[in-house]
Amino acid sequence: WEEFIRELVYEKEFKKLGIVCTKEELYDQMLVHPHSIVVSQFRDQQTQQIAKEFANPDGSLNVRELNKLVSQFKPEQDEMWGNLETYVQQSRLMEKYSALIKGGLYTTSVEAKMNYAVQATSYDVRFVLKKYTDIPDANVKVTEEDIQTYYNEHLYEFQNDIPSRSIEYVTWDVVPSKADIDTLNNELSRIAAEFRKTAADEDAAFTVAENDGRADTTSSLKEKMSPSIPDSFYTSPAGTVYGPYNENRTYKVIKIRGTEQINDSAKVRHILISVPNERNPNIKRSVAQSKSLADSLTALLKKDRKRFDEFVEKYSDDPGKTKPNIKQNPQVLMNTQVFPNPKDTNNYTGKGGNYGWMKESSRFVESFKDYGMKGKKGDIGVVPSEFGFHIMEVLEVSKTTKTKYKIATISRELKPSDITRQDFMQKASDFAGQNNTAEKFQKAVEAQKLNKRLHEDLKENDPFIPGFQNPGESPKEMIRDVYKGKAGDVIPPRIIGERIIVVLITKTRERGPSELEFVKDDITNKVRDQKKAEIIINDFK
Incomplete structure (x- = not known):
């Protein structure tokens, strides 16, 4: 609409x-x-x-x-x-358009007086109410003649300006077969054998070659990794390979490259020296000049860290550097603390470039977060990121540490093979061919206990059919097929994304007055309400 x-x-x-x-x-x-x-x-x-x-x-x-x-x-x-x-x-x-209308509308003094008078005037009233629902539908008889009469007298209500179709449809998920799984397992087992022979300094290049040009060497905490990985893997020496294993329909082979200890949490502050890019079009200095400024300020801070607040105010491009006004809004302190320590005045965003305590799970860019997680109290240095150069100081670190595992990963998404897709398509084609009438379609759906879906108002330009709304699931070809057919036709299957759909056209609605069968239920309700209204009015007399 x-x-x-x-x-x-x-x-x-x-x-x-x-x-x-x-x-x-x-x-x-x-x-x-x-x-x-x-x-x-x-x-x-x-x-x-x-x-x-x-x-x-x-x-x-x-x-x-x-x-x-x-x-x-x-x-x-x-x-x-x-x-x-x-x-x-x-x-x-x-x-x-709305802004133009808003700018062009205003209330005159006369209208203001009228509005005030209306709002300032009230009336005391008493009324009784009887709802249509108080009368059972079974007590009101609606005949075919009543429905036809209402339809004839109210054709203007049922004008249809846009053609539409009513459809019923069944779908089949195209899922990988056991043969597809076995093929993928065999391929990754072969890769795992080669991975074990790969030297440590070649791991990254190996992942690039086997992941379609994408390197996959990361560090991760145990709790962030798949529960499919056995505990013994985490105590294995560097070079140990595990897999293939299944993680959300992606089969993986992983290699442990080493471990590193990180702080459980850390508190840092920073000064951001931005570089010129699309986010900072007003930055006039070059990247080299930004780096030089960051290095110079860092050298000064190593001699006198008391100037950090001063440099934050003077040089930092971080919009989050503004100090919250605790006196005016004490809620700010409570809302921005990461750890519940009210005596920690550095523990809120903005205080001298401070972002409070952060953990491995905190939402910061990796280089920024790594400096705190891997640093020691008192460390100060320049950290590059996509935002520019951060002059970072580690203010505090937790007494506890965690182990991160350096992992190289080869992964393959489990997908149906062409043969599997053809098998499913043949199954759907057989269904459509053998059940090519509305009656056969309905009986087959019931006999095979298929999940049938209905859609009553399919337009020719609709971007989707209910249930086919995910990226890569464009049903435009099927909608075109539907509009080439007529009521009662069973449309041959189409594969959409990873599913196959077979459609039965139940009704067609063209431009002009809707046929009675399309609006009969609506008219029945309206006529019934009219008759109930007559009963209620007579009761009130």
């Missing part, structure tokens, strides 16, 4: 008023200063926080990571991104 209103009403107004969203503006709203619609795609639905891998230290969306993600999109993801661009563009047009 909103799409219908936009096309028929708003687009004409946009053209008349010259409201546009240029390509340059759209690019800015998508990739430079992302629109709230774009940002929302990266938020956790429960916590409303930006996903860790796309978050800045302050919790905002990391534009560089966003651009990197978009540059690596596959064709189906490009299509999804294009749909999002259209949505953002339409939102920007509506925002501009």
